[in-house]
Amino acid sequence: MTTPSLFCFGLGYTGVRLARTAITRGWRVAGTCRSAEKARALRMLGIRAIPFDGERASPEVKDALAWATHLLDAIPPGEDGDPVLRLHGNHLEALAGSLKWVGYLSTTGVYGDCGDDWIDETRTPSPATLENQRRLDAESAWLDLGARTATPAHIFRLPGIYEPEGRSAIDSLESGRARRIVKPGQVFNRIHVDDLVAVLLASLERPRAGRIYNVADDEPAPADKVLSYAAALIGVDPPPEPFAEAELSPFARHFYAKCKRLSNDRIKRDLEIQLRYPTYREGLRAIAEACTGTGTLPAPVEPQT
Template sequence: METYFMSGRSSSPILRFRLLPPKLFLRSPQVLPLVLQDFSCNLQARSQEERSEARNRMFILGMGFVGQFFADQLKKDGWEVIGTCTSDAKMKKLEGMGFDVHLFDSNDPELRSLHTMESASHLLISIPSVAGLGDPVLHQHKDLLQSRLSHGNLQWLCYLSSTSVYGDSGGAWVDEDYPTNPTSESAKARVDAERGWLKLGHDLGISAQVFRLGGIYGPGRSALDTILRQESLSKGQKMREARRYTSRVHIADICQALKASINMPTFGRIYNIVDDDPAPRLEVFAFAQALIEKRCPTWMKQGPAHEVKNVPAKKKVTTEKKTIGGEKRVSNARLKDELGVRLLYPSYRSGLPSIMDYMEENSFPNFT
């Protein structure tokens, strides 16, 4: 994939000075410099204030799990956050949580829901790609989007992709320079979307980066939640059970990586956002099961043991030989070296206990 390096655009406003009124020149020589100095300081303060406001306006295209978590953190930091979703029910739910949300329809020829994007200083794209199309927004509205954003305040954009774009390396370590080799239609669409958003950033002359995320987990979305709620495994989850390696990342580490990127913007760079421990899924579920039984055994629902469905015996975890495509171990060295990120949860062994702490603090679970 091509990497672009562009110089950033200046956001400094042009200051225009009016002629000083005649009476000002009647002041003493000692007073005049003070008046001019005070006038200059006021202009600088106003300019810094305006730049600060522009710098702190995030537009999140796709308020899913990552978008909501990140938006909540930004709001606590004093940012203005605007987001989109695709259903009335989801919009009402998000508005009830205090978010400014717009209903997004990619088939709208004028993209009316994205008018507010023009005033944003930062753009996070967190929407699924579409097989055969790539990114649905760029596929249908690239020219319109570029026209709008070229006259706006946008300084930074980030597209959230997936480590699935690497395909199968036979279990070898892969970094961002490893050639993409997507094996599924959805992964191929991700590669197309990556190229599209990086090119848009290049054409606009702004900071643009791609984050390739591992499997995302966090409060409400983890092996602990799956076990406690006795949720059925999806087809994809069942297929991944046989893998020797699975890259994953805690939602809190995604958010700190995004913040680091905002503070150190790059032009056309790609980052793997994963933890240090690409452990197999079965190992993670066995750990989660043991964690529940040790700390909160009364949380388990009455009925058939959940491990029969989702957590095989240890012997199966350690001796499973059948594997499927997508075997790889993903390196996060660039994330640490260039963005200076120190993972909060370098392994599921620290991430899952933190989620358990959250559950206990919030009186989870509630099965009624």
């Protein structure tokens, strides 16, 4: 029996968590990262990590792809499109018949501004920025590759991802980086990285060619409410004054001008997912409890809205 083998283009915090879980299940894992230093660290974890700059094809990547049974692309596209398809698309074409699953990590930004509508995967995308249009183009390119090679290709549209190791509202507060953003009526979803990995693993076990998934929690919420909840958990005050819109970067101004309420029914129906962290509350409490080492924390009392 062939040992399942995962290749991940882009071993960031999502890719590494997926890789580590796959290794515990007996998989072989390889993938790319940006630097030789990080590659050395990842090899200590049992991952065949290969430096890849997205500017030129890598012979070592080509060699590692030859034994891949499953592939994840977590690298964002640039001006020249998806670097994986541009530099290694011909190598992927040659794997027709051997790849059992391909996944592409995209963004819910492809939907554009959706106002108060709840949006599922049948919503026609309407990207409002060049970056999000590139994401949509990359989605199409991966689905096309899957169709041409009879490889089950899947698109995962992601909102903001948070995780326990430096990427959460709690970390922002503790580091002094937190900014209070108040935009009445503006909400968006999030996803804990562990729930994202669970979705990817479930899809690996249940391939559905051409399927698109919103990978999101159950409750879209305003940024200010989430920050205040995180502050109450760790016993600090949130930043007292709202961050002036003029102080936001162009990207942040664009983001906070949009509103999205994501439906996650498809991951629950198709993949039988039960979210470990269905809202930001459970996710942030778990992070706070891990940081303090004091066991279960009482839930902060939230104001009625």
